[in-house]
Amino acid sequence: MRYLLGIDNGGTFAKAAIFDENGKQISKAGLPSNTRSPQPGYAERDMDALWEVNAEVIRKTIEKADISSSDIAGVSFSGHGKGLYTINKEGNPAYAGIPSTDSRAGEYIEKWYKDGTNKKVYPKTYQEILVTQPVSILAWLKDNEPEAYQDIRYIFSVKDFIRYKLTGEAYGEYTDFSGGNLINLNTKEFDLELLRYFGIEEVYDKLPPLKYSAELCGTVTKEAAEQTGLKEGTPVAAGMFDINASGIASGLGDPSKLSMIAGTWSINEYIREEPLTDGSVALNSMFCMPGYFLIEESSPTSAGNLEWYINELLPELREEAKQKNTSIYKIVDDWVEEIDPAENDLVFLPFLYGSNEQAKARASIIGLTSFHTRKHITQAIFEGVVFSHLTHLNKLLAKREKPESIQLSGGVVNSGIWVQIFADTTGIPIDVVDDKELGAQGAAMAAGIAVGVYKDYAEAIEKCVQISRKVEPRKEYTDLYQQKYKNYKAVIDSLANYW
Numbered sequence: 001m002r003y004l005l006g007i008d009n010g011g012t013f014a015k016a017a018i019f020d021e022n023g024k025q026i027s028k029a030g031l032p033s034n035t036r037s038p039q040p041g042y043a044e045r046d047m048d049a050l051w052e053v054n055a056e057v058i059r060k061t062i063e064k065a066d067i068s069s070s071d072i073a074g075v076s077f078s079g080h081g082k083g084l085y086t087i088n089k090e091g092n093p094a095y096a097g098i099p100s101t102d103s104r105a106g107e108y109i110e111k112w113y114k115d116g117t118n119k120k121v122y123p124k125t126y127q128e129i130l131v132t133q134p135v136s137i138l139a140w141l142k143d144n145e146p147e148a149y150q151d152i153r154y155i156f157s158v159k160d161f162i163r164y165k166l167t168g169e170a171y172g173e174y175t176d177f178s179g180g181n182l183i184n185l186n187t188k189e190f191d192l193e194l195l196r197y198f199g200i201e202e203v204y205d206k207l208p209p210l211k212y213s214a215e216l217c218g219t220v221t222k223e224a225a226e227q228t229g230l231k232e233g234t235p236v237a238a239g240m241f242d243i244n245a246s247g248i249a250s251g252l253g254d255p256s257k258l259s260m261i262a263g264t265w266s267i268n269e270y271i272r273e274e275p276l277t278d279g280s281v282a283l284n285s286m287f288c289m290p291g292y293f294l295i296e297e298s299s300p301t302s303a304g305n306l307e308w309y310i311n312e313l314l315p316e317l318r319e320e321a322k323q324k325n326t327s328i329y330k331i332v333d334d335w336v337e338e339i340d341p342a343e344n345d346l347v348f349l350p351f352l353y354g355s356n357e358q359a360k361a362r363a364s365i366i367g368l369t370s371f372h373t374r375k376h377i378t379q380a381i382f383e384g385v386v387f388s389h390l391t392h393l394n395k396l397l398a399k400r401e402k403p404e405s406i407q408l409s410g411g412v413v414n415s416g417i418w419v420q421i422f423a424d425t426t427g428i429p430i431d432v433v434d435d436k437e438l439g440a441q442g443a444a445m446a447a448g449i450a451v452g453v454y455k456d457y458a459e460a461i462e463k464c465v466q467i468s469r470k471v472e473p474r475k476e477y478t479d480l481y482q483q484k485y486k487n488y489k490a491v492i493d494s495l496a497n498y499w
Helices: 047-065 106-114 117-125 134-144 146-151 158-167 174-178 192-198 201-206 222-228 242-249 304-313 317-324 328-338 374-397 416-426 438-450 457-464 475-494
Strands: 003-009 013-020 025-032 072-079 085-087 154-156 216-219 235-237 258-262 266-272 283-286 293-299 347-349 364-366 406-409 430-433 467-471
Touching: 003 047, 003 158, 003 242, 003 438, 013 047, 013 438, 025 047, 047 158, 047 222, 072 158, 072 242, 072 438, 085 158, 106 117, 106 134, 117 192, 134 146, 134 192, 154 158, 154 201, 158 216, 158 222, 158 235, 174 283, 192 201, 235 438, 242 258, 242 266, 242 293, 242 406, 242 438, 242 457, 258 374, 258 416, 266 374, 293 374, 304 328, 304 374, 317 328, 328 374, 328 416, 347 374, 347 475, 374 416, 374 475, 406 416, 416 430, 416 467, 416 475, 438 457
Parallel strands: 003 072, 072 235, 258 406, 406 430
Antiparallel strands: 003 013, 013 025, 085 154, 216 235, 258 266, 266 293, 283 293, 347 364, 430 467
16 A cells, blocks of 8 residues: 655644545644734734744654655645745855735835736636735835845745745745746746736746646655654655635536535635636636636634634633533534524625725624624624625536536634535535545645556546535525525625725
């Protein structure tokens, strides 16, 4: 039996998991990848500390698997898209790592939409310009941290940086770079004119050579082997943007399917053979399967809102969960199931980390009275997250047929009631994929293709993807949630001038 290691760096955790060639998860480990916020709207990471966390979770995963590291046939990666991770010519961080929840570059977005830069860019990238994309952060760095900007040797995504630490070789990868307004989707290459539009043409020579997700990018070095427990010389594949990884691990292998990922970000996606160029969706990018494009609607408006709510406003739940020998999430799930949604008129706008409505929109709870309890608020948070996904879904469905089912992954699938709200609100059956680390598995599937365990993505999907359950929508609740969604949109419209 050959084993494959997938390493996933998301918005809050670094995770690693080992799978056998049939997709069975053998072991996993994860640790928080701490993010600091030195100012409102800023999110930063110590890149050296991030590598240490990754090295530790790799060691722990190998130890838990109780296998020899020589049995690991290949390694690959998934990671949050957007953001910016840079190194200098000595291979050290040129600036702090900036994850995809950072919004410091907001003024550049406003400027580019006012001066028409967005219209110049669109025919090349078929994307909106987002505050979290590397082009926006690079423009901010150039003006605000010029020494760090000049010190850059290579521009990476988060997974590219971790791969560099494992192999010592610098590469970019198509799914990430094409989702960051850095690649001309017509030529599938970097474009100097495109960078000039953003005023950052100096970085053209700092963009690393590009690889496809399942292409090899070197092997584990002796130093990295000592740090991680991997065997020196183990093949390492490029990997992919985590929404590709979760999509592939959910079975997103043909254009008829539609995938939702509910984690820190609300990701809603399908694939097609050509980009959608009429401006009806926010993002087109290259998919990990060569020859396909990912059609994406996304925003940082998903389950990360619940995590913040629990950590900041319900700290006592940790002790309560410990006393009851249960999880915090089981407690809040029970709260939501207790409340009849027809009797809860609270509206939560899940914009703690950003918005899919207006750039300056903020999170809100509307309608509070002394009658309401934390149970009502929790249910409203569950609903608000689903409504944000529905906003994206409606844009996608305007240009394609409704799928037979939606493949849902991310943290929300561990909550039965939350999955049911997704089904009820969309009116579409929900396929829940086996409970395992999907980002890591998608990465492992790419590694398997790179080293010949699988012929291609179709074979990898056939061997590895299993649907654990299907959740059907309840018609009476679908009507109710559609009305509640109208209320949600009305609140957003009413606050537009305030924002």
